[in-house]
Amino acid sequence: xxxxxxxxxxxxxxxxxxxxxxxxxxxxGQHSEEEHGIDYSKEAIMHVILxxxx
Numbered sequence: 269x270x271x272x273x274x275x276x277x278x279x280x281x282x283x284x285x286x287x288x289x290x291x292x293x294x295x296x297g298q299h300s301e302e303e304h305g306i307d308y309s310k311e312a313i314m315h316v317i318l319x320x321x322x
Contacts, residue, residue: 270317272296289317
C-alpha cells in the first residue's frame, strides 16, 4: 500500500491518493496534471513513494 498527499508537496490541496503503488502513481499523476498543470513522470512519482517508505 502507498499513500501520497498533495499538500505534502507544497500545494494547498486536500487530494490524497491511496492504494496499490500502480494505482497511486496513476491517480496522483492524473490529479497533478489536471489540477496543478504539472506532468510528473511515473518514474518521478515512484521515486517519491520509495523515498517515503525508507
